[in-house]
Amino acid sequence: MDSYIEFEGVGKVYPGRTRRAAPTEALQEVTFGIARGEFCSILGPSGCGKSTLLRILDGLVRPEAGRVLVDGTAVDAPGADRAMVFQHFNLMPWRTVLRNVEFGLEARGVPAAERRATALRYVELFGLHGFEEHFPSQLSGGMQQRVGLARALAVDCEILLMDEPFGALDAQTKTLMQLELARIWHEDQRTVVFVTHDIEEALFLSDRVVVMSARPGRIAHVVDVPFGRPRDEHLRGTAEFAALKEQTWEMLRDASGAALVGAGAETS
Ligand SMILES: Nc1ncnc2c1ncn2[C@@H]1O[C@H](COP(=O)(O)OP(=O)(O)OP(=O)(O)O)[C@@H](O)[C@H]1O
């Protein structure tokens, strides 16, 4: 079966910092596919190569072995079809909310009127209506995070690469952001590759969860998440959800070996 995104035997070794320092084998023989429109999360112990895998898909890092295909074409550089979203959104403090959201569209040469209309739509979608002319310093942390997400999603790209985008948020804001992301993803059906340390977050958001082993990172397990859409907060309280969480936790523990499982991966 041909997937939209295809990792084929991907391996990555980073050279040591000095000639005598040992190289780091970050990824080994990573092979899996992601369907168009799928929400796929990647879980794994700290240092197992999750960010590296995203960077390879984005085209920022080249693998030594294997390759990544997007829609049948090998990735060799960043492209307009992919956008990376990081944990720290780096808003521009001198720009208003609206102008921050417009930024990615400017960079892609979207005409001013269309840019404005799109930015306003995403400002609205993320509940920032009324704050268009505020500056980041005038917003709460969670609102700033929403501006960052609105900015990333306003760009019309098919694939969103998200590297622990909610890792720095408090629990309540995080839950709200997960709901907003799930809702917006459901509306515009993009393909999302989402790296997280948080099992519950991965299961709540995803169609599939890929569990990686400790370094060198390999695919250890793939969890098919059976819950229907749209999902709401009640899902987390169900016995089915708790059971899958427990099962995934065991897979992650098994895949981690002696390695440290990242903060936030506890079962409670
Ligand atoms: N630019 C680099 N140069 C050298 N080594 C690197 C580089 N980037 C990552 N590494 C190494 O590759 C391994 C995988 O790193 P990576 O950042 O992909 O892991 P990760 O799974 O995202 O970890 P975390 O969960 O802590 O974010 C680590 O051992 C790291 O030290």
Ligand SMILES: [Mg+2]
């Ligand atoms: Mg990382």
